[in-house]
Amino acid sequence: MAQRLLSLIALTGLAVALAACSGAATPTPLPSPSPTPMATPAAAPTESATPTVPTAAPSLSAVDAYPFLSGYQGTFNGSWNDTTFATTGSMTWIMSADSTARTVTIDVTVGGKFFGGPGAPGETILLSHLATGTIHGTSRAFGSISGTITPDGKLTITLSQIPGGVIKQVDVTGTFSGGDTISIDYSVTFVAGGAKASGKVELVKS
Numbered sequence: 001m002a003q004r005l006l007s008l009i010a011l012t013g014l015a016v017a018l019a020a021c022s023g024a025a026t027p028t029p030l031p032s033p034s035p036t037p038m039a040t041p042a043a044a045p046t047e048s049a050t051p052t053v054p055t056a057a058p059s060l061s062a063v064d065a066y067p068f069l070s071g072y073q074g075t076f077n078g079s080w081n082d083t084t085f086a087t088t089g090s091m092t093w094i095m096s097a098d099s100t101a102r103t104v105t106i107d108v109t110v111g112g113k114f115f116g117g118p119g120a121p122g123e124t125i126l127l128s129h130l131a132t133g134t135i136h137g138t139s140r141a142f143g144s145i146s147g148t149i150t151p152d153g154k155l156t157i158t159l160s161q162i163p164g165g166v167i168k169q170v171d172v173t174g175t176f177s178g179g180d181t182i183s184i185d186y187s188v189t190f191v192a193g194g195a196k197a198s199g200k201v202e203l204v205k206s
Contacts, residue, residue, distance in 0.1 A: 108123055170186050
């Protein structure tokens with residue numbers, strides 16, 4: 001806030017003594033009046049500015065991934081590549097959003113021997129809890145889906161309870177970028193142990 005400056009002006013009055021003349025021929029000189037000292041202006045009071053404390057944004061807006069993911073509605077086509085076993089196949093995602101429930105649905109179709117098995121049949125995965133920055137869902141082929149996603153599209157997911165008894169879990173990291181590209185890296189841990197398998201998924205909006 002701007003400070004208000006209060007100006008205090010001291011008015012100096014000169015006292016003039018008027019001598020009455022008694023009819024004397026030579027007037028008696030008047031004594032020089034003593035100067036009246038000027039009052040020192042009081043310091044202008046300074047208004048203390050009350051600092052404006054910014055109100056912290058609600059935590060919901062800091063983690064809510066729904067607005068970002070809902071912008072990816074449409075069909076994404078691409079492929080998956082298992083760099084460990086040199087296998088590959090097609091993959092398609094059809095993404096849609098429900099603004100009332102604030103959920104995102106992904107219809108997934110996978111071709112080739114994904115995760116070492118036959119291609120998974122087409123299925124639908126419902127991503128919920130996006131408003132808290134977390135992802136929960138289930139899949140017949142991929143098991144239990146649990147992870148986090150940031151408002152700028154950084155994805156971290158773990159797949160567990162995967163059918164077939166061969167794969168213990170799959171760790172996924174991914175990035176949604178530009179509104180039309182999805183890039184995912186995954187690492188497969190097997191029930192029998194041993195070396196992990198790694199791969200990558202690249203999808204582009206049609």
